[in-house]
Amino acid sequence: MPExxxxxxxxxxxxxxxxxxxxxxxxxxxxxxxxxxxxTLVPKVLGGVVVGVRRRAKVLLVDLSDGAALAFHxxxxxxxxxxxxxxxxxxxxxxxxxxxxxxxxxADMRRFGYVRAFGPGELAHxxxxxRVGPEPLETDAAMLAGQVxxxxxRIKALLLDQAVVAGVGNIYADESLFRAGIxxxxxxxxxxxxxxxxxxxxxxxxxxxAIAENGSSIRDYVNASGDAGAFQNSFAVYGRQxxxxxxxxxxxxxxxxxxxxxxFCPRCQQRR
DNA sequence: CGAACCACCTGACGGC
DNA sequence: TGCCGTCAGGTGGTTC
Numbered sequence: 001m002p003e004x005x006x007x008x009x010x011x012x013x014x015x016x017x018x019x020x021x022x023x024x025x026x027x028x029x030x031x032x033x034x035x036x037x038x039x040t041l042v043p044k045v046l047g048g049v050v051v052g053v054r055r056r057a058k059v060l061l062v063d064l065s066d067g068a069a070l071a072f073h074x075x076x077x078x079x080x081x082x083x084x085x086x087x088x089x090x091x092x093x094x095x096x097x098x099x100x101x102x103x104x105x106x107a108d109m110r111r112f113g114y115v116r117a118f119g120p121g122e123l124a125h126x127x128x129x130x131r132v133g134p135e136p137l138e139t140d141a142a143m144l145a146g147q148v149x150x151x152x153x154r155i156k157a158l159l160l161d162q163a164v165v166a167g168v169g170n171i172y173a174d175e176s177l178f179r180a181g182i183x184x185x186x187x188x189x190x191x192x193x194x195x196x197x198x199x200x201x202x203x204x205x206x207x208x209x210a211i212a213e214n215g216s217s218i219r220d221y222v223n224a225s226g227d228a229g230a231f232q233n234s235f236a237v238y239g240r241q242x243x244x245x246x247x248x249x250x251x252x253x254x255x256x257x258x259x260x261x262x263x264f265c266p267r268c269q270q271r272r
Numbered sequence: 273c274g275a276a277c278c279a280c281c282t283g284a285c286g287g288c
Numbered sequence: 289t290g291c292c293g294t295c296a297g298g299t300g301g302t303t304c
Contacts, residue, residue: 073298075297075298076298076299111280112282112298151274153274170296170297171297215297218296219297220296259275261295275303277301278300280300286295288291
């Protein structure tokens with residue numbers, strides 16, 4: 001489900017209500033394969049005070065006192081919502097009860113996502129954090145361009161590769177390629193520095209705009225308060241195959257790249 | 273290194 | 289109404 005903007009919106013929302021709260025209880029409602037076993041997770045977080053909430057790539061990180069942490073990956077359908085205590089619902093996976101009686105609930109219909117707990121100092125050793133590439137909103141567009149200029153793979157596949165650039169998924173890959181006028185099957189090493197830099201500048205724009213609009217809600221995404229985003233109303237290409245291009249009127253086409261549906265304008269996106 | 277698979281899961285939707 | 293195939297904001301593994 002969520003890509004960088006959605007996870008960023010969740011992190012900011014959680015930061016506003018969660019910092020200072022103490023984890024007073026953990027309810028592992030359904031830990032089959034998606035959370036680590038309750039007997040190892042609970043001791044690492046119980047009694048911890050939330051000192052901050054942040055995002056790295058598509059992972060949501062809740063920092064606790066003494067250097068402990070929780071990490072959530074929402075994959076396609078995960079949610080992390082903080083609100084008043086309520087009864088267990090169908091897709092609840094792991095529930096954290098806080099000292100003010102409120103509920104931090106991790107739910108995931110498809111059960112692809114996970115929550116992991118880290119004891120003091122353990123987060124720094126998590127191999128995920130060492131594998132993932134640069135943050136697109138904290139890195140110069142020309143530097144990001146350097147990540148693809150020597151790669152022979154399809155630019156769409158490179159954008160989706162978390163080691164190339166962190167946090168980009170199917171929606172924002174397609175939207176930024178449209179804005180840059182680049183065909184999703186273009187080879188990274190055929191773009192040239194100027195066009196590649198332009199692509200990443202557009203990527204930065206579209207990510208910032210999506211964050212400002214509270215993310216994109218297609219089916220499942222909600223922010224930390226349970227509210228939908230609005231950026232789905234601004235999609236130029238994602239999910240619009242067969243509809244006219246807003247720029248030129250040409251019927252939008254779609255193809256598969258890296259196993260993912262890629263929608264593009266055959267007229268506006270010829271650069272390859 | 274890159275591409276094409278499959279796998280993990282559940283649910284919604286369209287066709288027959 | 290119901291069964292079946294297809295598709296979905298993601299990643300990780302295998303094989304060629």
